Amino acid sequence: MILTGLAIGQIGEFAFILSRSGIEYGLLGPDLEQVFLAVSVGTMTVAPFVIASAPRVTSAVRRLPLPGWLKARDAALKVAPANGPKKGHIVIVGFGPMGRHVADAARSTGVPYMAIELNPKTVREERKKGEPIFFGDAIHEGVLSHVGVEGARVVVITIPNADTARHVTAIARKMNPKCAIITRTRYMEDSLSLYTLGADEVICEEFETAAEVLMRVLIKYPVPKTDIDRLVASMRTDRYEMLREASEQVPSLRDIELHLDNAAISIVRVEEGAPIAGKTLAETNLRQKYDVTVLAIRRGAETLAGPDGGTMIEAGDLCILIDAGRGNGEISPLFRRGSDAVSSLSPKNQSEQT
Known part of the structure; x- marks a missing residue:
């Protein structure tokens, strides 16, 4: 009711037609006519904003502690x-x-x-x-x-x-x-x-x-x-x-995840300037240090399935990861711009990979 009331509460054009009959029969005097016109123009002006905010207003009212008799019907x-x-x-x-x-x-x-x-x-x-x-x-x-x-x-x-x-x-x-x-x-x-x-x-x-x-x-x-x-x-x-095509990967991957114990699948975007950007998978040391495997990389309209150690990670890539869940640390900082996780990709770790 609240949503409907806010949607139709303004005075419409048809009211002007009715007002002419009221004036002709003396039901609407000159002073009252001016008030009517002012209210009509005002409600028509604010109508688009009222209608746009109606769902939020309705939701707010529904959260109020309304009387029990008002809620009993439904x-x-x-x-x-x-x-x-x-x-x-x-x-x-x-x-x-x-x-x-x-x-x-x-x-x-x-x-x-x-x-x-x-x-x-x-x-x-x-x-x-x-x-x-x-x-x-x-x-x-x-x-x-x-x-x-x-x-x-x-x-x-x-x-x-x-x-x-x-x-x-x-x-x-x-x-x-x-x-x-x-x-x-x-x-x-x-x-x-x-x-x-x-x-x-x-x-x-x-x-x-x-x-x-x-x-x-x-x-x-x-x-x-x-x-x-x-x-x-x-x-x-x-x-x-x-x-859309990146999202098409998710349902099937989540199906796989349901059958893997202590594993989680996620999709992470590589931000510009992230520590992992510009490095190969072998250099990132993800599998050894974090127990994380890159299943695929979405790059523009291209999907790189099963990338090998020589695959370069570029800014803007969508990386589909599977985490074995062994608690070896949070890897998300590696994919974010301005992260202080550069030490995770240090030459020392790279040498361990080789």
């Missing part, structure tokens, strides 16, 4: 099903058209899932159909805990609001470092922040729509399918391609 919807899955399931955040498609696919393949939805009407309707869904705002850790995000294998965030998606992505990653997080976004400019916050894959509507339109246009002409595929692939040569 209290039952906030209780997750008692027999819901606890491990290895999918958590679907948002049960709009995209969330429903994910649920349909999971149900047809026998994959367990739980859904969170902020619209109480949708929750009531879907619960009647037997859907494992409950009412709540996923920006709260307690809500995500209700659906067992700590034991989930995949978290799918389908909500269109970019700020909320970033918030939920960060919380889900914090609560479950090993799960795969797939996040939806409308614009490519939001992709980088979602990856930074922990998303494994970001599905960008802007990019996917452009690719689909390109394919549909070319299908109308005698263009071979191989050429169409090639042209669509060429759209992935920009920054979005690098981020």
Whole structure:
């Protein structure tokens, strides 16, 4: 109700049409007409800013200690099903058209899932159909805990609001470092922040729509399918391609990680001026000193799988690492600019490698 009220609270153009009838019938005097015009122009001016801040205001109000009678109506919807899955399931955040498609696919393949939805009407309707869904705002850790995000294998965030998606992505990653997080976004400019916050894959509507339109246009002409595929692939040569293809490595790597005891897989970017930049893998001494192995290096549009000791590490590289977890120190300073970890790559350590 709060979100809807903020969205439609301004006086619209139709009010001016009604005001003319009021003036004609003497219901709106000259003085009151001027007040009406001032209020109308003022609300129309601030309307874009009010609508933009509406989700945050709504979330803030929901955190207030509201009276019990006000919360009682939807209290039952906030209780997750008692027999819901606890491990290895999918958590679907948002049960709009995209969330429903994910649920349909999971149900047809026998994959367990739980859904969170902020619209109480949708929750009531879907619960009647037997859907494992409950009412709540996923920006709260307690809500995500209700659906067992700590034991989930995949978290799918389908909500269109970019700020909320970033918030939920960060919380889900914090609560479950090993799960795969797939996040939806409308614009490519939001992709980088979602990856930074922990998303494994970001599905960008802007990019996917452009690719689909390109394919549909070319299908109308005698263009071979191989050429169409090639042209669509060429759209992935920009920054979005690098981020998306790098993320494609993560789910399969996380699957491997689940079967390795005391091992962790991570992706680290080599910053400009980092101690490790400009050195070969043999010179870095990562395996001997840190029990860390470089599985692959993502360099622009190229992926170097299974690099050998002579492979040079360059600034901007995305290094996919597997850490044996023997507690031999933190290696992240080696990849950061201005780090004082240069001693870790000293000639003494290099001689030990040889």
